[in-house]
Amino acid sequence: MNLTILGCYAATPRTLTNPTSQVLEIKNRMFLIDCGEGTQVQLRKNKIRFSKINHVFISHLHGDHVYGLIGLISTFSLLGRKNDLHIHGPKGIKEMMLVQLKLSASWTTYNLYFHELEGNESQIVFEDDKVIVRTIPLKHRVYTNGYLFEEKPAERKLHIGKVEDYGIDTCYYQKIKNGSDITLEDGRIVPNSELTFDPPAPKSYAFCSDTLYSEDILPVINNVDVLYHESTFLDTEEYLCEKTMHSTAKQAAAIAKKANAKHLLLGHFSTRYDSIELFKEEAQTVFENVELADDGKFFEF
Structure with a gap:
């Protein structure tokens, strides 16, 4: 199970940091998770083949998680893509993409399928013989889901x-x-x-993007191997969490501990801080096995 971080910073793109996007490779499937501005450039920088991406999972419709998607869809056409592309995301994402394709007369060279979500309970959104993907309902200013990616048990x-x-x-x-x-x-x-x-134990990865601290997600992510959880703020700015509906590094660590996760991966850092190492230091006061996401960083679990 491999993870490439394309971007992991909050709000706006900067010259050295990119908004949220990552690529998960699990059981020889490649999934793009969120698609902030600059995603296709980051894909090229990290030498990830565009043609291997057949499913995109969007957590919510805030710009720093989705504004790179229309560019990627258009580039796929310019490259002569023929494979189907499936977009999983909140209700409204189809309209958001199609109005841009319509007004720019940029219809795709491939079949584009939208799987829109609006339920508030965890549901299966993708399944084949190797992998199953479920939503993780989150609490943010707009309708938001994280995603749990699980390997199916291998044969003996x-x-x-x-x-x-x-x-x-x-x-x-x-x-x-x-x-x-x-x-x-x-x-x-x-x-x-x-x-x-015995076969190798099946692995799992939980992606929890923008969210207020919520223990409601624990039954969905219990015993997860790797938990990516947003950590926009440090504890000193916890007072901002309720207003913005984000979490601190310490709160992310509390969720990891309560979920009995094996690894915690922090991301979605506010750029107000001088060093992202501060997030790791804070989280480790609650949960020991903490890693920091960063643009271009590769993890093998």
Whole structure:
């Protein structure tokens, strides 16, 4: 499970910092999460192939999370894209994109599908044989969702030595990998645990963009491997959280601790502070395993 941070700062783009956007690679699927201004430039800088992005997940319609999307959609057409592109996001995102395509006469060379969200409960928004994606309802000034990306459990690994010792025919291999016990010709039952190894534990990644501190999300993200949680402010500016509906680094750490997360990744930093290291220092007073997002940073989990 790999994560590339394209941008992770709050509000406006600057010469050295970019608004929110990141790419998650999980089970050979590549997902673009949020698409602030400059996203396609950051994709190029980080050598990420545009053609591998078939699903985009937008948390909410504030500019620093979505204003790069229309440019990316247009560039895909200029590059002659043919693959379908699926946009998952709040109700209104379809109108937001189509009016720009219409007025600029820039219809796409590929099929563009919008999956608009408006529910306030967690729901499945993407699923295939390897990965499942659910929404994480958040509390912000406009309708907002985070996203939980989960690997589906892999099939079990054959203990080929044991299988051959019992003389089990290859036609039963898939059945064994699916978890079944095997009955031999003499009637003996060989338990699956003797014929297989446990597969790697499935990994999970929770993306929680702009949100007020809310323990309502805990049932959705419980035991998550990696939690990305916004940390716009430090504790000294906690008084701004209620007004702006953002969180502090310490509050993000509290959520990670209560969710029993393995890793906490902080982002969406306000640029009022001299160093983002201050966010890590503050969060680690509550939760130890903290990393800082930063533009161009790559994580392998």
